[in-house]
Amino acid sequence: MSRTVSIDPVTRIEGHAKITIRLDEAGKVIDSRFHVTEFRGFEKFCVGRSFWEMPGITARVCGICPVSHLLVSSKAGDMILGVRTPAPAVALRRLMNYAQMVQSHALSFFLLSGPDLILGMDADPAQRNMAGLIAANPDLARAGIRMRAFGQKLIRSLGDRSIHPSWSVPGGVRKSLSSEQRDEILKQLPEMYATIGIALELMKEACARFSAEIDAYGDFPSLFMGLVTEEGGLEHYAGKLRMIDSEGKILEDGIEPENYQNLIGEAEQNWSYLKFPYYKPRGPENGMYRVGPLARLNVCDFAGTARADRELRQFRHSAGHGKPVSGSFYYHYARLIEILHSLERIEEILADEILDDHHIRSQAGVNQNVGIGISEAPRGTLIHHYRVDDNGILEDVNLIIATGQNNLAMNRTVKQLAERFIRGDRLEQGLLNRIEHGIRIYDPCLSCSTHEAGRMPLQVQLISADGKLLDEIERG
Amino acid sequence: MAVITLTIDEELVSARAGQSVLEACREHGIKLATLCYLDGISARGGCRLCLVEVAGHPRLLPACTTEAQEGMRVTTRNEKIDRYRRMILELTFAERNHTCAVCVSNEHCELQSLAAELGMDHVRYDYLNPDLPLDTSHQRYGVDHNRCLLCLRCVRVCDEVEGAHTWDVKGRGIASRVITDLNRPWGASESCTECGKCVEVCPTGALFDKGSSVAEMHKDASFLRRILDGREKRQWRR
Numbered sequence: 001m002s003r004t005v006s007i008d009p010v011t012r013i014e015g016h017a018k019i020t021i022r023l024d025e026a027g028k029v030i031d032s033r034f035h036v037t038e039f040r041g042f043e044k045f046c047v048g049r050s051f052w053e054m055p056g057i058t059a060r061v062c063g064i065c066p067v068s069h070l071l072v073s074s075k076a077g078d079m080i081l082g083v084r085t086p087a088p089a090v091a092l093r094r095l096m097n098y099a100q101m102v103q104s105h106a107l108s109f110f111l112l113s114g115p116d117l118i119l120g121m122d123a124d125p126a127q128r129n130m131a132g133l134i135a136a137n138p139d140l141a142r143a144g145i146r147m148r149a150f151g152q153k154l155i156r157s158l159g160d161r162s163i164h165p166s167w168s169v170p171g172g173v174r175k176s177l178s179s180e181q182r183d184e185i186l187k188q189l190p191e192m193y194a195t196i197g198i199a200l201e202l203m204k205e206a207c208a209r210f211s212a213e214i215d216a217y218g219d220f221p222s223l224f225m226g227l228v229t230e231e232g233g234l235e236h237y238a239g240k241l242r243m244i245d246s247e248g249k250i251l252e253d254g255i256e257p258e259n260y261q262n263l264i265g266e267a268e269q270n271w272s273y274l275k276f277p278y279y280k281p282r283g284p285e286n287g288m289y290r291v292g293p294l295a296r297l298n299v300c301d302f303a304g305t306a307r308a309d310r311e312l313r314q315f316r317h318s319a320g321h322g323k324p325v326s327g328s329f330y331y332h333y334a335r336l337i338e339i340l341h342s343l344e345r346i347e348e349i350l351a352d353e354i355l356d357d358h359h360i361r362s363q364a365g366v367n368q369n370v371g372i373g374i375s376e377a378p379r380g381t382l383i384h385h386y387r388v389d390d391n392g393i394l395e396d397v398n399l400i401i402a403t404g405q406n407n408l409a410m411n412r413t414v415k416q417l418a419e420r421f422i423r424g425d426r427l428e429q430g431l432l433n434r435i436e437h438g439i440r441i442y443d444p445c446l447s448c449s450t451h452e453a454g455r456m457p458l459q460v461q462l463i464s465a466d467g468k469l470l471d472e473i474e475r476g
Numbered sequence: 477m478a479v480i481t482l483t484i485d486e487e488l489v490s491a492r493a494g495q496s497v498l499e500a501c502r503e504h505g506i507k508l509a510t511l512c513y514l515d516g517i518s519a520r521g522g523c524r525l526c527l528v529e530v531a532g533h534p535r536l537l538p539a540c541t542t543e544a545q546e547g548m549r550v551t552t553r554n555e556k557i558d559r560y561r562r563m564i565l566e567l568t569f570a571e572r573n574h575t576c577a578v579c580v581s582n583e584h585c586e587l588q589s590l591a592a593e594l595g596m597d598h599v600r601y602d603y604l605n606p607d608l609p610l611d612t613s614h615q616r617y618g619v620d621h622n623r624c625l626l627c628l629r630c631v632r633v634c635d636e637v638e639g640a641h642t643w644d645v646k647g648r649g650i651a652s653r654v655i656t657d658l659n660r661p662w663g664a665s666e667s668c669t670e671c672g673k674c675v676e677v678c679p680t681g682a683l684f685d686k687g688s689s690v691a692e693m694h695k696d697a698s699f700l701r702r703i704l705d706g707r708e709k710r711q712w713r714r
Binding site: 048049050052053055056057060164166170174363365391392393 | 577
């Protein structure tokens with residue numbers, strides 16, 4: 001008899017999901033799925049509101065990365081206003097985005113995945129958690145928490161609150177940063193550099209320790225997408241889209257954010273609330289691409305800051321010459337390099353005299369009816385696409401979230417892990433945890449990425465054991 | 477002017493004949509929650525938050541439209557009144573979509589402050605979640621009917637102070653809605669002088685400066701007393 005193994009809920013991720021694995025009579029994996037079981041509906045209920053409110057509304061999508069939505073929504077608003085956003089405002093927005101990278105990546109590495117990486121996949125489930133990590137390595141746990149707090153504090157200094165600030169607005173930002181606040185942040189940087197140094201060493205050690213199984217954690221050829229600067233450097237706030245293939249060949253480059261639709265299509269499945277974006281020219285079957293820290297480090301030519309570039313060179317050793325790093329386990333590693341890069345950029349921006357300029361907001365009415373904002377969120381490329389009437393009331397909203405873009409890859413990873421570790425006759429906790437970890441690697445944020453109400457096509461298929469389609473109901 | 481004496485919360489107070497119980501309370505420093513009332517425009521007793529108990533009356537009466545009488549015995553706070561006030565607030569919140577977290581007036585809203593002040597920590601009634609529009613057709617201002625509690629301060633200030641009478645009300649009961657110029661979009665209104673008085677007196681985020689983002693609206697209705705003193709008493713203060 002065939003069996004289904006369920007991991008429900010998947011823990012230590014942001015949001016609600018389950019994994020099902022179907023086994024045949026011999027206990028061999030025949031299918032596996034990563035189901036996102038929660039549902040939000042922002043794209044629907046934002047219709048009818050004004051685009052000026054959208055940064056504040058969409059920030060509420062998520063408590064972990066409100067800043068990403070805040071900034072991308074403001075950028076979409078900038079486009080609707082059709083005016084130039086003052087350079088000091090752009091610098092301040094970048095600053096907040098880097099702070100967001102630091103706090104979110106620190107959460108993922110130290111607190112969500114740390115228990116697996118430090119305590120081991122087979123550790124007692126009662127200990128394999130935050131509390132266990134604190135008990136086993138209190139200094140590391142404290143350093144991780146302090147790093148997250150550092151990012152949160154910088155966000156709070158700018159936006160008055162670390163969660164759901166309503167600070168960035170169409171046309172600029174609402175408040176600048178005082179020199180006292182700048183000095184206070186700068187004072188904390190040496191400690192943060194020290195912490196990230198320790199984390200990078202730990203990560204390299206973990207890569208060695210996991211070497212026997214590292215290729216099971218989502219190591220497969222795929223495309224990668226991310227923003228890069230004009231020169232091809234690592235970029236998180238502006239820049240243009242670049243897509244590379246599994247061999248490292250550049251498929252698309254210099255794509256203006258407003259042309260993202262030429263690149264990305266969105267498919268849906270009846271068993272998950274999460275959409276399945278794909279690279280349009282290759283179609284939903286072959287268009288799988290990955291976004292996020294690993295993708296960003298793969299698509300860029302260089303990081304652009306001294307320490308991060310040194311680490312990036314080492315990181316690239318794990319792949320063949322000129323090829324992208326294909327193992328999703330290296331998302332962890334990439335995250336740490338991005339923290340280092342963000343710290344260096346924060347230091348640069350805080351020292352920049354442009355922050356003394358107080359012109360931080362441009363004022364205008366509706367000058368364009370379409371606004372598209374793209375930026376790199378901690379989990380990958382985030383896209384907000386609005387259509388407004390002449391009074392600025394939203395008629396259509398589409399949000400393409402990083403986690404959604406990794407959906408195909410996450411499903412592939414679960415399958416790869418299940419095939420490697422699951423047999424009908426042995427279902428140990430440690431093995432199931434490895435499959436969960438396959439999802440944690442991507443640091444998915446499901447609260448952000450689940451789709452709207454009312455437009456979800458639904459297809460239910462009744463399939464017999466021999467694979468024959470018995471009945472089908474469709475809703476368009 | 478005749479002076480009368482009444483008892484408010486067991487204390488003897490004096491008031492001028494013709495004053496409302498609310499005015500008598502305020503003159504003697506007795507705090508009373510209000511929402512639709514605003515010094516400078518006519519009282520209408522719409523929100524019912526200033527309900528007080530008057531000895532001899534079986535029902536609670538709104539202090540803003542009840543005239544102070546000689547020998548009247550008024551109670552402004554007791555368990556029943558507090559309960560009623562909280563209930564009124566809960567009903568107000570349940571009636572429309574007061575989504576504080578993303579409202580332009582978050583942290584600067586009279587309704588929100590009152591809820592905190594009166595200890596309204598949850599709403600026991602089902603939210604009606606009506607489907608109400610946002611009108612941003614005006615060049616400078618916007619109206620969000622989701623946040624409107626029908627206090628009608630906008631209607632009164634526009635009529636009584638500005639003299640334009642752009643604002644009015646359509647519908648009845650729960651279907652009532654404030655409208656401009658016989659229900660035309662605000663931006664198409666010919667009577668609106670764009671003075672912005674309605675925006676400044678609105679207690680919530682229902683009327684706002686266009687372009688405001690979350691929690692960005694700060695309103696100040698103190699201009700009203702200043703211009704009325706100038707008009708009525710020929711006294712101008714800065």
